[in-house]
Amino acid sequence: MNHLPLIIKREYLTKVKNKSFIIMTFLSPIIFITLIAVVAYLSQLNNDKIRVISILDESGIVKNVFKNTDHTSYNILDNNMALEDAIALVQETEGYGLLHVKNIPQEKISSSNFTFYSEDSPSLTLMSDLESEIQSELTLQNRIKENIDEEKLKATRVSINIGQESFDGEKTSKVDSVVKLIFGCAAGYLLFMFIIIYGNMIMRSVIEEKTSRIIEVIISSVKPVQLMLGKIIGTSLAGITQLVIWIILGGVLMTITSIILGIDISEMQTPQQQIMEQAMENSEVNLQIQNAFTAFLNLPLFNLIIAFILFFISGYLLYSSLYAAIGAAVDNETDTQQFMLPIILPLILAVYIGIFTVIEDPHGTVSTVFSFIPLTSPVVMLMRIPFGVPIWQQVLSLLILVGSFMSTVWFASKIYRVGILMYGKKPSYKELMKWIKY
Template sequence: MNYLPLIIKREYLTKVKNKAFIIMTFLSPLIMIGLISVVAYLIQMNNSKVRQVSVLDESGLVQHIFKDTENTKYTILEGITLENAKAVVKEKGDYGLLHVLKIDKLNEASKNIRFYSEDSPSLTLINSLGNKIEKELTNINMHRMNVDPEVIETSKISIDIAQESFSGKKTSKVDSGTKIIFGVIAGYLLFMFIIIYGNMIMRSVIEEKTSRIIEVIISSVKPVQLMLGKIIGTSLVGITQFVIWIILGSVLIVVVSLIFGIDIAQMGMPQQEIIEQAMQGSGNDVEKAQQFMNAFFNLPLTNLIIAFILFFISGYLLYSSLYAAIGAAVDNETDTQQFMMPIILPLILAVYVGGFTVIEDPHGTVSTIFSFIPFTSPVVMLMRIPFGVPLWQQGLSLLLLIGTFMATVWFAAKIYRVGILMYGKKPTYRELIKWLKY
């Protein structure tokens, strides 16, 4: 008789109605957004702090280039010795003192420039000062060599190599970036999903063991049915939670940025200087967004969605059946560590291979091999697919994955069937193998 729907329903309802689950689901986006807001707020506060920098320029070459900005104010010191200048700056409580000695050879100017401060200074400030001086000295040098900087500037040519496949598909650098983003999101999502909900399945199996209800239940249903019911029920719980998180998260981000006026998009680049630099390098925002949209629609979307669903489900089932088997083999959560390692390792390997190799060379030997090995293929293949993987490769990898998935479910069911009735000492690997024959 088929009690699978009944088991799934119970698994789902008891988990979703659980107080801890409800609190977790609704509180964690709040906490996350709260944390992000605090960090953003702190960065803004840090930015709005004004730094006083004194400049003692004995060469007289560069002191005119230091113009006050919103966050950095310059004071030009003249006609005093370095020792006096240091004392003055220290007394005033300035951020630091930039000292430029007389410069004989412009090529070796670095030797003559030094920044004095109480603590080690902000790296961005030092870089920005260095860039300013470098630009000015280069200009002076050009003049000395009778080169007009205007000519150099106008003679510069910028190149953005357009890419096109043999079959005529046009791509660009933005395309590659978009592909990496989609691949990495898909891969990490699966990774997170397996870790979080695999553990949930394991705990739920252990709970049935420790509450000793298991024997009552398996006198009514087959252990395999119970195991599959648990896995599917818990997965539905996971999907529910993820959907709530995504919706709640997006709403909260909008609300928070409206209330506090924090521009979330700029948070990655806190220092004004960097933003300025970035703005110079690229075209305008509208053009960028346009490029991104193009890149997005250039992705093999249908393939991506179908492959995502298939690889996600099979990969998740593969790992979760192993989690269920571990839960059945032990009596309590502390005993699970020993058995978790062999499961976590291939997962982490997959994420590393995906994160480094695939991004570098999506169709290289290493990436290709790992996208076929069943324990790493769900993550690695999902990361490769945005770059365009031949359908036969996807199909073969999926077949291998499904084959292995059936084998692990069979294996897990065997362990599960025996394990749920075993109490007492923690089994060894050898005992687990013996259980397969019971």
């Protein structure tokens, strides 16, 4: 394979010098960062706005419940004011809305006695906060009325968090499973996206060279298997180069944008973040965060990194060879649709099995079997490894995957050898099988 390095170099340089590749490499981070900056700026403007909510509590039950916050101010109206006058006052003062509580006894109060009036649909977060405050106050008043001691009631509550420990004495928790699932899903999804994006790039590259007839000159001095491997490796290196540039350029642009616009994205306060900050003040939530951090440290990080690199590369090469074979078999991208489904389905199946099966039973029959099937093992095995997979299973799965890649390259090169010289005809699966036999 003396020509392989030359083919890899040619393919890599052809890709990175392509105008569209260069433009999208530098334009994509700019567009992405611009969108983030616009959203951050608009969110900052929205957070600076104070919503004024008027309260017309005819019953006098909940008027003292609401406390002003950084973004919400409550205006308590005279409970003798008519509803029409209250609505008119809110509209004149351009208030955010009016909460009306009808004048009824506390024992007969229900949801129908509360109404929120506003010009537009109110925020879901705001409505949830109002409902929560009212519910807490009415519950407290009912308990006082029934002579129920609130402190004693809290003292009687029992919280159970069942400890988990393996037969070998290794302690785990529910948080461990969540952290492992997140890590596995991130690895599987990254591989899925990389295959889709750069597998298509390889396929289009083959189609372009085939239609331009350049391939006829190249194939006269290079074996089809060398040419296909060179395209796969060269395009993959170009893809890695693009990702590295995106990461570096994205970080630089993010810093520059923050300085110029004075936006600190890390300090953006969305309603969801405010809820999270309030939740973190709870000792139980803090304990869960500590458990999550401990669970991350307990992950077999060295094993995960090595396995991720090996399965990522092997899985990508396997699918890339299939994409190259499809590109050689057709004349344009429109004709690739009939061959794409058999490639995409195993990837989608692997993601669904990883999410819905591995989390429930990572060592079950379904998870184990699909972690050995080559078309699904790169995703499923990466999701299983955080839960503790024996090394022999990982090695066996990797050997099967590498062997499948070599076999796929051999079969794909057969299709490649015939397909790159075929023009003007849309092949069928039956014809592809004949090409493999040549």
